[in-house]
Amino acid sequence: MTHAPAIDDSVAAREAERRSFGRRAQAFLLARPGLARLGVIAVLFGIWEIAARFYVDKMFLSPPSSVFTSLHTVFLTPGVPAALRITFFELSIAFVLSIAIGLTVGLTVGLNRFSHRSFMPIILLLYGTPQVTILPLFILYFGIGPASKIAFGVTHGMFPIMVTVIAGVQNIKPILLTSAKSMGASRWHIFRWVIFPHMIPSFFSGMRLAMTGVLLGVLLAELYVSTAGIGYYTTLFTQNFDPTKLLGLISMLAAMAIGLNELVRRAETRFSRWRSG
Amino acid sequence: MTPRAGPDRGRWASRAVQALFLIAFLSLWAFATTWGHVSPILLPNPLAVLEELTDVLKTGEFIGDLRVTLTELAFGFAISMIAGTLVGYLISRSPYAIKVLEPLMAGIYSVPIILFLPLYVLFFGLGPPSKIALGATISFFPIALNTIAGFGYIDKIFITSARSMGASNYQLFRFVLLPAAFPVILTGLRMGFTVALLAILGSETIASLAGLGHRTVHLSESMDMARMFAYITFVVVVVAFLNTVMSSLEAKGKRG
Numbered sequence: 215m216t217h218a219p220a221i222d223d224s225v226a227a228r229e230a231e232r233r234s235f236g237r238r239a240q241a242f243l244l245a246r247p248g249l250a251r252l253g254v255i256a257v258l259f260g261i262w263e264i265a266a267r268f269y270v271d272k273m274f275l276s277p278p279s280s281v282f283t284s285l286h287t288v289f290l291t292p293g294v295p296a297a298l299r300i301t302f303f304e305l306s307i308a309f310v311l312s313i314a315i316g317l318t319v320g321l322t323v324g325l326n327r328f329s330h331r332s333f334m335p336i337i338l339l340l341y342g343t344p345q346v347t348i349l350p351l352f353i354l355y356f357g358i359g360p361a362s363k364i365a366f367g368v369t370h371g372m373f374p375i376m377v378t379v380i381a382g383v384q385n386i387k388p389i390l391l392t393s394a395k396s397m398g399a400s401r402w403h404i405f406r407w408v409i410f411p412h413m414i415p416s417f418f419s420g421m422r423l424a425m426t427g428v429l430l431g432v433l434l435a436e437l438y439v440s441t442a443g444i445g446y447y448t449t450l451f452t453q454n455f456d457p458t459k460l461l462g463l464i465s466m467l468a469a470m471a472i473g474l475n476e477l478v479r480r481a482e483t484r485f486s487r488w489r490s491g
Numbered sequence: 492m493t494p495r496a497g498p499d500r501g502r503w504a505s506r507a508v509q510a511l512f513l514i515a516f517l518s519l520w521a522f523a524t525t526w527g528h529v530s531p532i533l534l535p536n537p538l539a540v541l542e543e544l545t546d547v548l549k550t551g552e553f554i555g556d557l558r559v560t561l562t563e564l565a566f567g568f569a570i571s572m573i574a575g576t577l578v579g580y581l582i583s584r585s586p587y588a589i590k591v592l593e594p595l596m597a598g599i600y601s602v603p604i605i606l607f608l609p610l611y612v613l614f615f616g617l618g619p620p621s622k623i624a625l626g627a628t629i630s631f632f633p634i635a636l637n638t639i640a641g642f643g644y645i646d647k648i649f650i651t652s653a654r655s656m657g658a659s660n661y662q663l664f665r666f667v668l669l670p671a672a673f674p675v676i677l678t679g680l681r682m683g684f685t686v687a688l689l690a691i692l693g694s695e696t697i698a699s700l701a702g703l704g705h706r707t708v709h710l711s712e713s714m715d716m717a718r719m720f721a722y723i724t725f726v727v728v729v730v731a732f733l734n735t736v737m738s739s740l741e742a743k744g745k746r747g
Binding site for chain 1: 502504505512533587590591601606607609610612613688689693696697703704707708711712719727734
């Protein structure tokens with residue numbers, strides 16, 4: 215940790231200039247970090263490919279090339295398309311319910327100073343509790359079908375929304391409220407034109423956190439016990455020592471998660487733009 | 492929005508509401524299970540839970556499972572702490588590396604890594620190694636990303652002025668870089684600790700041979716609800732305690 219930290223990157227750049235070998239390529243990559251990133255990803259996949267082909271038992275790891283070429287066989291496994299649909303359905307319902315509950319509770323608690331002071335600590339306490347310890351209870355109450363996954367996803371998704379909505383309707387600059395009031399705004403007007411727009415950016419960052427939470431909750435419950443969802447198939451492929459299909463299924467789910475996260479993130483930047491400009 | 496009461500009176504009133512909320516919750520639970528027609532298999536009586544909890548604590552039955560979980564947590568967190576800060580530091584040395592690697596790591600971080608649990612079980616078996624590996628993987632990312640954020644975005648003027656005053660590399664690291672980055676790294680460590688704990692409890696719940704998560708599932712499967720609730724209470728208290736310790740360490744480290 216005590217070695218020299220190269221602070222100035224112009225030193226590195228000058229060194230790159232000096233070396234004639236691959237000078238252009240280096241400059242090219244230095245100007246395009248995105249391309250270098252793709253290169254890093256390619257190298258990682260290369261390591262995976264080589265490791266899986268020559269060093270690791272085929273029972274445990276298969277190379278990415280065969281995972282991608284046999285991706286369609288995962289779909290051909292009876293029940294997998296339906297399982298992906300079920301998981302997607304669970305995720306959407308849980309997300310919508312999280313928003314509805316989070317928004318209702320958040321506004322109820324946040325709009326009133328007294329209820330904020332009374333219930334905010336309780337909400338934070340519940341938010342900080344690891345819900346995974348009560349996962350067996352959800353199975354007990356809601357069965358092993360989609361209902362328990364949705365309920366468990368909701369418990370992970372609603373708290374971030376509550377907390378961010380509360381934070382959004384609090385912390386409003388008093389001058390905005392005072393000026394609105396002095397211009398004769400009614401309570402509804404204040405809510406509609408001051409508090410509501412102020413809440414939107416934090417609400418959307420809450421939605422992003424909620425999406426992460428819902429994904430975690432639904433997938434945890436799926437992996438715990440499942441009869442038709444993807445949890446069933448990950449267990450099946452693991453027990454059959456079929457890493458090609460397992461990796462295929464996992465990468466499809468990861469793609470689904472990335473897509474959903476990206477969707478919410480886009481919405482967040484889109485709707486909080488008014489603040490910066 | 493409400494008329495402003497005296498700050499003291501308001502505080503007591505909210506405390507009273509919180510206490511009432513707790514009492515209402517507990518008495519509803521007690522009434523429903525004692526006189527209502529709630530099956531004890533779905534919801535055991537709070538008194539029975541309390542009895543089981545004292546039994547669990549008195550017999551010391553929890554010690555074995557607690558030790559397994561805490562050992563997994565210690566190993567997993569130690570790995571991610573060392574690897575995360577080291578990798579984060581190395582990346583933060585070059586602005587170019589930050590530009591290339593940080594979005595990549597943030598992207599991986601946004602994937603629910605719990606998905607890889609079946610794979611980890613396949614590689615490392617059902618025992619503690621798979622939990623350690625999953626906990627380390629999940630907590631690696633917040634720690635590394637915060638280390639990058641801590642070391643990578645230090646105001647250049649501090650470094651330039653330290654250099655112009657003749658600071659050696661070691662002095663620069665010890666008195667400029669580290670103090671500037673430390674609070675951010677601490678936040679990363681706290682976040683990493685929380686998610687590592689979650690991941691370990693979660694993977695114990697899903698597939699394991701021992702540990703607190705395993706115990707809860709085992710009791711749930713044998714329909715021993717009162718004891719299961721006792722264990723849930725125990726786990727919640729343990730986790731709350733560990734998180735409080737981490738938060739206060741974080742706060743202390745930031746002040747000092």
